[in-house]
Amino acid sequence: MSTGVRRRMGVEERRQQLIGVALDLFSHRSPDEVSIDEIAAAAGISRPLVYHYFPGKLSLYEAALQRASDDLAGRFVVAQEGSLGGRLLRVMGRFFDFVDDHGPGFAALMRGGPAVGSSTTNALVDGVRHAAYLQILSHMKVEQPPARLELMIRSWISLVESTALIWLDGRRIPRADLERQLVHDFGALAAVSAAYDDELAALLRESLRNEPGDGPFTDLVVRLIALAS
Template sequence: MTTGVRRRMGVEERRQQLIGVALELFSHRSPDDVSIDEIAAAAGISRPLVYHYFPGKLSLYEAALRRAADDLAQRFEEPQDGPLGARLIRVMGRFFDFVDEHGPGFSALMRGGPAVGSSTTNALIDEVRQAAYVQILAHLGVTAPSARLELVVRSWISLAESTALIWLDGRRIPRGELEAQLVHDFAALAAVSAAYDEEMAALLRRILAGEPADGTFGDLIGRLVALAPVAVS
């Protein structure tokens, strides 16, 4: 008869396990409400052993945020094939997958949680925003964005963040509609900017030239045209 022997984890393996356990707990409850004792119990180790790997809850929280931030940044990666509207829809789908799966954790990442105002947390948030910004520029085929284009893209990223945070409070709008609306918001921001700047107008014409009539941006145009009689009256 043989008895099972629990395998001893290496230092880095144990650290990664604790980060995963903490992130899972933070994903379902506010980090402020999760104690070190709960993290230790979920990991199957003692409280003192948690402190052996992390000096305190804040350091473990920041490590979990790092993993979450890396995951979220990757959600904006998308092959640069096909119409832009369809690509952005897929990006928004993955973005809201993350928001849906990690609600309290996403809120903590964007709002700071127990580490609000810390340089580490702020740097992580900035990294996610910059990764999204670079990805969107790549989809637009632009390497040296104008001031107006930078304003459009960064404003849209901020809008996506705030929209997701509001949606988490009750989920009162169907998620699919919200994803489509955010893609339409991007087109609307670009269109308003194009009305003031010929370089933006040229970029918008290039984008729309690659869009099918029944695509995401075509749907927006159809909705706006349907509103035109109301606006005129």
């Protein structure tokens, strides 16, 4: 197998090409099942040449994961306009697009297969979580989050991850429902947290000022806050 036209690539160009090819393979099957031989064949180069650019499968996997992590972290960056509920809904759409595109690789990574779970891959995953957390804070216009808000946002992010993993296992619930449900979950978890913390309740009310008054998100959260307090 060969890509057909052969030409000499520069080192960085070749590395980037290999990362792209590997990411595509790692995304569609569990990374454990992808061999260096397959990556070489898909890139149209020899196995020794792959090793010339990457010392082993783990380093190529980590490079592919770095690219995927940058991509995923970027999905949480949406325009600072419109309501918080609307922004979160856009973020969820972009997040599930990613999960859809990289399903088996995402599942293998998050479930920690034998080829993964190195400290580098863990750091990359944590980096994405942290980037997502910071983006949500910025959408809420909060700079110094109280401990309960930090806990609530971080635990919602883990809820998003686990929901995506469970969804991938059979896709028995329409994706769009889950995206909307997770935004509602955010509101519900925020409201429960606000019940324990007046500062957080005030902060949530402030974050919801731009929310359309008749939107389901506002409705849910405003009533929950009233209920809880």
